[in-house]
Amino acid sequence: MRVVRIIARLNIGGPAIQAITLSERLVERGYETTLVRGQEGPREGSMEYLAERLGVRPVLVPSLRRSPGWHDLPALLSLIRIVYRQRPAIVHTHAAKAGTLGRLAALLASAGVRSRPRLFHTFHGHSLAGYFPPRTAATYRRIERLLARHTDCLIAVSEEVRDELVALGVAPAEQFEVVPLGFDLSPFTVTGEARARARASLRDELGIPTDAHVISLVARLVPIKRVDRFLRIAAALRELPRVRFLIVGDGELREQLQASPEAHELAEKLVWTGFRADMPAVCFASDVVALTSDNEGTPVSLIEAQAAGVPVVSTEVGGTASVVTDGESGFLVARGDEAAFASVLRRLHSDASLAAELGRAGEARARERFGLERLVADIDRLYREARR
DSSP states (O other), rough: OOEEEESSSOSSSSHHHHHHHHHHHGGGOOOOOEEEEOOOOOSSSOHHHHOOOOOOOEEEEOOOOSSSSSTTHHHHHHHHHHHHHHSEEEEEESSSSHHHHHHHHHHHHHTTTSOOOOOOOOOOSSSSSSOOOHHHHHHHHHHHHHTTTTTEEEEEESSSHHHHHHHTTSSGGGGGEEOOOOBBGGGGGOOOHHHHHHHHHHHHHHHHOOEEEEEEOOOOOGGGHHHHHHHHHHHHHHSSSTTEEEBBBBOOHHHHHSSSHHHHHHHEEEEEOOOOOHHHHHHHTTTTTEEESOSSSSSSHHHHHHHOOOOOOOOTTTTHHHHHOOOTEEEEEOOOOOHHHHHEEEHHHHHHHHHHHHHHHHHHHHHHHHHHHHHHHHHHHHHHTOOO
């Protein structure tokens, strides 16, 4: 069964990981996938290394980019040509930009043809509220509603994302399938000795003392991730014994954040690493992984941290509740309550037994709910049902 999978960019994050790994893992189930990708921005990082490692060779459409503009027209024409030449059974798009241009391209490429490919679209989150001015957001919602009428299967990565899209009028609940993300979590399961070596090696590389208590944030440095919030919380905790703060990621706000009063106040207690490909080592080197976003789809950093047995603390936004069971595998805090967030981090700093208990529960939950084989089986089932 031939599949054309389209994603606007292979930037660091869950959507790119899903697009690449599904392209590779579905081969053994009888699928031939062409992965079509656009161009990342200059500060977004790239998952190209993962595609290379898995033997996936994406087709690059340079004009396919995240932001809207004149380049959307040549991108659309390129996608129409690809779909027309491939004649796939399925076109599966990931995230907003690829979802708009990819689905439109599939419909136009099939105009006048007896049958068209089945259309799938995965919402890895959404930007239909809180990102754009009201008039722009309303236009995007109308586009999503129109495309939904011509889409055979809408996939949401969590119940929370589905419910938000239903409330925004994108489509009725019965048109959605909830398919949680899935990852190869085996690199996060290692022997105690290997874990200790990776932990010590990364700390040595970053100049972090072996006995430090490390609180890490893994995120793109963009407005929605609210790294400024993390810095304020960190500044409130700077007097904790042996504490260090690690920010893993890059983005448009890096210079602004590094120049902030909180960053200067934290001084040597704050380490910026930029993007890193060795996420297991980052998790092993951390004592807590935090996330302070204003919105999330399904946060990969929290899944990976839990798979590594590291306790997590996050704002309760978007799909975070589908990843973290509050009080059992980590803690969820109201988005604007920085004092409560700091209080939870203080508690984990002082209570090693609680941190270990949360880590064990999180590891079990991550492996049960977010394994890659489960994801592949779910997508395979949906594809085959659509072709009946």
